[in-house]
Structure formats: C-alpha cells, structure tokens
Amino acid sequence: MSRFTSFFRPALAAGLLAALALPACQTRPAEGESASTGGAEGEAAAARPAPVDTIQLQRLAMRRDSLKADSIAKKNGQLPGAILPGHRIVAFYGNIRSKGMGILGREPKEQMFRKFAGVLKEWQAADPSIPVQPALHNVTITAQGTPGKDGKWRLMNSKATIEEVISWAREHKCILFLDVQPGHSTLQVEVPKLEQYLKQPDIHLGIDPEFSLSTMPGIRPNQRIGTLDAKDINWTINYLARIVSENKLPPKVLTVHRFTRKMVTNYKSIKLDPRVQVVMHMDGHGDPTLKKDSYKDYIVAEPVQYTGFKLFYEYDARPKPHHIMTPSEVIALKPSPLYVQYQ
Template sequence: MMKLALPVLVFSALWLGQGCQSKAGKDQTGSTSDSTVTTSTESASADSPTTTSAADSAATDTTAAAGRKLSPLDSLGMIGPKITGAILPGKRILAYYGNPHSKKMGVLGEYPKDEMLRMLDKQAIPWVEQDSAKTPIQKALHLVAISAQGAPGKNGHYSMRMSDKTIRKVIRWAGEHDAICFLDIQVGHAPLGPEMEFLKPYLELPYVHLGIDPEFALRTSGAKPGSKIGTYDAADINEATQFLSKIVRDKKVPPKVLVVHRFTRRMVTNYKNIKLDPNVQIVMNMDGWGPPSLKRDTYHDYIQTEPVQYTGFKLFYHNDMKKVDLRSKHKVPHLMEPSEVLSLNPKPLYIQYQ
C-alpha cells in the first residue's frame, strides 16, 4: 500500500459564499472547503436574541412535576433516545453532517428535514445487512454549530456561532427521531475552551455529543480558514476530553462521544499523549474525500497507524463521486458500499455522510 508519497485526501471545501473549489494537495497544503457556512440570517454571537419555536414555547408553559416551568432545554431533555450507558462499541453510529443554513455543507442542510430523515433511515439499512456482526445502528445528526469563516467577523476569530434557535432546532430533529446529536466546532482563530463553554448547556443533554475539527484550528498559524489545513495537539484533545468528562460526572449522564476529524498527519500532533477517560469515547474520524483507494490509504496512514480508541470514516455523496478509482475494477466513480468500509481494520464504528 502506498504511504506518504500519495496525495492526501482533499478536505471538504470551505463555503465562503463565492462558490466552492477543491483540489488535491500534499500533507502541508490547503484548499477551499465546503465544511463551513456563511449566512446573513444566522446569529454570530451567543448574546444575540433568540427566537423560541412553537414547540418550545408550549414546553415552556408546561409545569414540571416539581412545580416549575420547563425551559426549552428542559423540554429537549424529555425526548431523544433512552441511552443509559456507553454507545460504543455496542452500536455503530451513523451520522448525517451539515448545517440547515447551507445546502453546500452536507446532507443535513441539502434536503428538507423530513426528506433528509427518511434518507437517514434508508441509509442505515445496508449498514446492518452488510455487516457480518449485525451491529445495531445508532442514528445521529452532526451539526456544524460553530463555523469557520473566510473573514475575521465581529469577534475577530474567523468563526461564527450558530444561534440558540438553530442549535435547539437540530437537537430537536434528532431527539424526535430517536437519534443522537453531535455539535461540531470549527474554531478558526478562537481558543477551544470558550467555544466548548458556549455549547455546554446543550452538551449537558444526555444524547448530545461533541465534534472538533483540526482542519479549521488556525490560531497558532494565523492563516485564514480555507488557505491552510489547521492542527490540534494532543493537549487540545485532552482539554476537550476533560471538559466532557466533567459534564458526565456533574450531570450524571452517559459517557460522551468526542469525534476528532483527521485526514493528514499534521492535523493531530503527539497522538501518543492523548489520554483516555472512561467518561469519554474518542473517535478519530477519517474526514477526507476522493476515490476509494485513496480513502483507504488515508485511513491506514493517519487513523490505523496512529490509534487512539475508536475509528470513524466519512463518505461524501457528491465529492467522492468526482473521480474514477484507477486502482479498482470500477469504470465509473462510485460511493463506497458499507461492505467496503467494513473491510477496513479496525472496522469504523462511526460513519458520517456529508
């Protein structure tokens, strides 16, 4: 199997409102990517006014057994899958990724809610049928809740926080569909700690988990998102693990899942120093797109050979279909089947579609 001489998978294109481009690059290069959202209708600050949906308004007017009124977050805590223990490895997570404000970022925002959820249900079927172990599927929605931006913005961080309304909306979509929800952070130039703190009220819900994306962590380099691939060190991942572990201990909720995206070596440094915690399940997610042979090589080079705990694999409904795999029997581009992904070692337990 070819190793470092191979181009790495192209990372998902940064959407800057001017169209998107993607091109292959070496381990240290960058290109534009579709993994971020820019929208004039979205709130960029945690302090911006929020709008309460009709469902949440009704919940707010409901009196709890203790005699107090339920907040919108309280109402979200009353729905969702009833998970009492660790999700992995007993289940395989199948997630739809994106943002409802962008059709370019992924399937989560590309289709209307009901159609998207029907697609998720249908997509889950072959993952059990083609799995010799018949591992049950835990469906998930993976929201980019803090999005990297091509301009510094009011906060100067090249990032934008989604509004409370948007975040609660997607969590509700997940909860009402018996799915878990991931909130993904693209920090831009912001420190990770305050961004996690912003998401803490949602992460305290038992079925809400965290994703962090080194691709857009560019604080140390000072580069603009989309111009260079960012990086996280083991210390950053340990910080996220400790943050989630404290939530688990304080709120007495089941272990959290932490997804870390990766498709180059420099995206995660000092992986041997990543510390495991019984309250947090760490997934290193192969996040690049390209023909199947290149995706397999990237999985081997940056996920399998630098193991942490659990592994993930990302599939792109559109970008993976751009090129024919010259190292396969296929004459036209094809999206990898579950059986192909499940032939990897170790078998990924987190599957993400964009």
C-alpha cells in the first residue's frame, strides 16, 4: 500500500476562537430591577465570557477543511493517498462467520485467499494499465430475519470478529470495507458504531439500501427492497469527511449498493466531498445481458462519481449457458468500473 500523506492541520485560527468567545451583550434590566447587580459577584458575572459554541466551532472547522480539500483536489486531481481513480479495487465480499453470505466466509481462509490471488492476477493481466488494489468487504452490521430486543432487525459483528477480519486484510495487504445493512435502524445510528475502525487509514465503508427499511414499518428484510435517499448518503459522506479531517487520513471510499432505481432516491442531490470517494455499485445477479442493462439503467444513467460492478459465484452462472463475466467483459463496460466485487 502507498504511504499516506496528511494534508489537514488541527489548529483553528485564533480569530475564530476569539470570535466565538466574545462576552455576551448586556440586556435591558427587567421592570423593578436595578440596572446593576453590584458587588464582586456582579462584576465577575459581567467579566465572564459566553460559553464557546463547540458545535458551531466544529462546523466551521469542517467548512475550512472542505474548502482546503477542494483546493488541493482541483490542483492535483485528487487528495494525497486517494485510491481512485489510480487503482481498480477488486474485493471478496461476505462475512467471515457465515458460509451463506459470500465467498469471504464460504471457504476455509487459506483456500479462499489462494482463489483470491488467482482472481487478482486475472484482473491485472486483463488491464495492466491500472494497478489492482485488493480488498475484503465484510458485512459487519447485518439485517436479520428476527427483530431482536429493540425491534431493529439487525445485528453487529462482535469486536473479536471485526478484529479478525482486520487482521486477515492486513496479513494479505488488502484494504477493508465494513458494510452496513441497517434493517429498521438508520445509518445515523449504526455507522457511528464503527468509528473506532473507520479512524484507521486502510478501513472504508459500504452501505446497503436493499436492507434499509426504516421507512417501511412492519416489513421484514428480504420481503421488500429497501431504500436510501440522497440525504442519508450525504450524511454518511459528511460523517466520513469529518473522520478524515480529524485524523489526518487519506480519502475514504464509500460504496453504495444498487440494482433498482428506487434503492437510491434524489441522486442529483448527492453532494460530493474530495475526502470521500463515492462508488455507486451495481449489485444485481443473473444473465450477463441483464447485468449490463442494470448497470446502464441504474448506475450509468444516474451518475454520481465512480462505478462498481458485482459478480456472483453462485448465481451468475445459473442456469447454463449463463456465465460469470470475465475481467475483460467487465472492463469493456462504459464507464469501466473501478470497484469490482465477488460474492
């Protein structure tokens, strides 16, 4: 992995702090009161500065960092340490505690990594012009078939499981995506649970509208396809951007799964930030012709920033003569996906 270069400075301008700490304006005394409180207590109260508005302070700091990031990105094309568009990310997806969620947990660890090494070689050979960045994509907050004690229909991996998949990724020089299926909870509640991990430079985020059902009361995951709005995606971008600024990190990559139009609403209102690289990821399976049409209709037709494409070991090859698309077939798509995921 490349060396990461920091580009933010933690200190705020002295003038900003001073402006937020000015003494409060005096108010007119109420009827029947003296204009002066008198005594040492009154003098101390008059001299006491107003409390610092820390929330406003954070907002101003974020605005400053955003402007600085914009300036650097416009000059250099992207921020230091950015993975895209200079690499193509190739990921194995699943959950290391589940055989049914994807290739990541389906096979024994060493067998799975041998297969992954072969896949990476295929991709690099298919397009030598762009280096391949290996990745693991672990579903870390998973939609459930039962509501749980709080009725939110989702469950987070244990700390031990998360730390284990982190060790797998680093052992094999992969970046890691932690994926969130919020169920009947929200991204605003679930994503902050992962902040201690997202503060690390090699850990990124995926969000899955299919399993976002907070606007569909009474619907069990897998009964209907969920949805996320631009405001939810913007909240996530801003959240990651803050983590990047506060921890002097390279840009985060955010993947958003999609295979229907209603899964993401108001895409034109998504507001990009150089500190977060957004991948709209075509997540459908089946006949290659159908997959290409879905990519064209739901990803290319509603562009955001970068594009992704998923390949399914179990579903794409059934029924015959269907097949799992080759790297060359995926690369030939326009635009050529820079994030490719195997499930």
